[in-house]
Each structure stands twice: as structure tokens, then as C-alpha cells.
Amino acid sequence: MNSCEISKNAVLAGDLHEVDPFIDSIINNLKKSEEYFPFDMTISGYANDPRPLWEVEEIRKWCESLQQKHPYLPYLLSNSTIEWYALCILEIEEVERRETIFGTRGVYRITMNEFKKFSAQVTGGSGILFHNICDISTNKQFELMMLSSERMIKALSNVLFITEK
Numbered sequence: 027m028n029s030c031e032i033s034k035n036a037v038l039a040g041d042l043h044e045v046d047p048f049i050d051s052i053i054n055n056l057k058k059s060e061e062y063f064p065f066d067m068t069i070s071g072y073a074n075d076p077r078p079l080w081e082v083e084e085i086r087k088w089c090e091s092l093q094q095k096h097p098y099l100p101y102l103l104s105n106s107t108i109e110w111y112a113l114c115i116l117e118i119e120e121v122e123r124r125e126t127i128f129g130t131r132g133v134y135r136i137t138m139n140e141f142k143k144f145s146a147q148v149t150g151g152s153g154i155l156f157h158n159i160c161d162i163s164t165n166k167q168f169e170l171m172m173l174s175s176e177r178m179i180k181a182l183s184n185v186l187f188i189t190e191k
Contacts, residue, residue: 034071
């Protein structure tokens with residue numbers, strides 16, 4: 027699996043230069059082969075911080091900037107990355123803490139309106155994944171969107187539930 031590591035210095039500076047070339051190469055590969063493989067994105071320098079990444083304000087801001095620049099990005103991310111990345115860019119509310127074999131984990135909720143807004147942003151509101159970026163067939167875009175959406179929902183369902191209010 028492809029992996030991209032982002033430094034704490036890049037996060038603190040709001041610098042996207044460490045990830046931009048990586049995303050560009052994923053998009054170029056997608057254009058050439060119409061195949062894509064989800065990638066891991068990690069952030070280094072926070073190992074001694076006990077908070078999850080989405081509770082660190084500078085990481086949330088960095089992810090929000092990245093999302094604005096690359097709104098389709100969640101479709102490209104691996105399950106392990108989409109979980110923390112989505113929690114960084116969504117307006118969430120922690121409702122419970124649970125002990126798991128991986129340590130204490132939060133359970134979060136999001137309103138249906140916030141989830142719809144996120145979905146529309148990621149798809150460009152059109153339901154077509156990379157409509158302005160890749161010259162790949164509409165059928166292939168739809169296939170990628172469906173597979174990626176299923177993967178995203180599965181990853182997020184571990185930590186997030188949707189409520190009406």
C-alpha cells in the first residue's frame with residue numbers, strides 16, 4: 027500500500043507541499059491506468075501526545091486546508107486513514123468513551139445535515155468522483171465512487187454514528 031508521511035512541522039506551518047506531489051502521482055496513475063489503490067497518510071511528531079489526531083487543533087486545521095484543496099481526497103484514503111481524517115474535517119461531538127483492546131476510544135456523532143454536506147463536498151455535488159480532474163470513463167468513476175463510499179462508510183461506522191439533530 028502507498029503511504030505518505032506528513033511532518034509535525036508541515037502541520038504547524040499549514041504546509042501541504044509534503045502531500046501534494048503524492049496526491050498528484052495518485053491522480054496521474056488513475057488517469058493512466060484507471061486503477062487506484064487507497065493510500066495511508068500518517069502524521070509524525072505527535073507520538074507523545076495522548077489525544078487522538080482529530081482532537082489536535084492544528085491537525086484539524088491542516089486537514090481542513092487539505093480538504094479544501096483536494097475535496098475528493100477521502101476517496102483516495104485507506105480505511106485506517108479515512109477514520110481519523112474524516113473526524114478531523116467533520117463537525118463531530120463525542121458522546122462516549124469505550125475501552126477497547128487498542129486503548130480508550132471515543133464514539134462520536136454527526137448530524138445528517140453535516141454528513142450530507144460532507145458527501146456533497148467530496149463528490150463535488152454531482153455524484154461523480156473526479157469529474158474535473160481525471161479523464162477516465164464515467165462508468166469507471168462511478169465504480170470507484172461506489173467502492174470508495176462503501177469503504178469510507180465501513181471505516182467510519184467504527185467510531186461515528188449519524189443522528190437527525
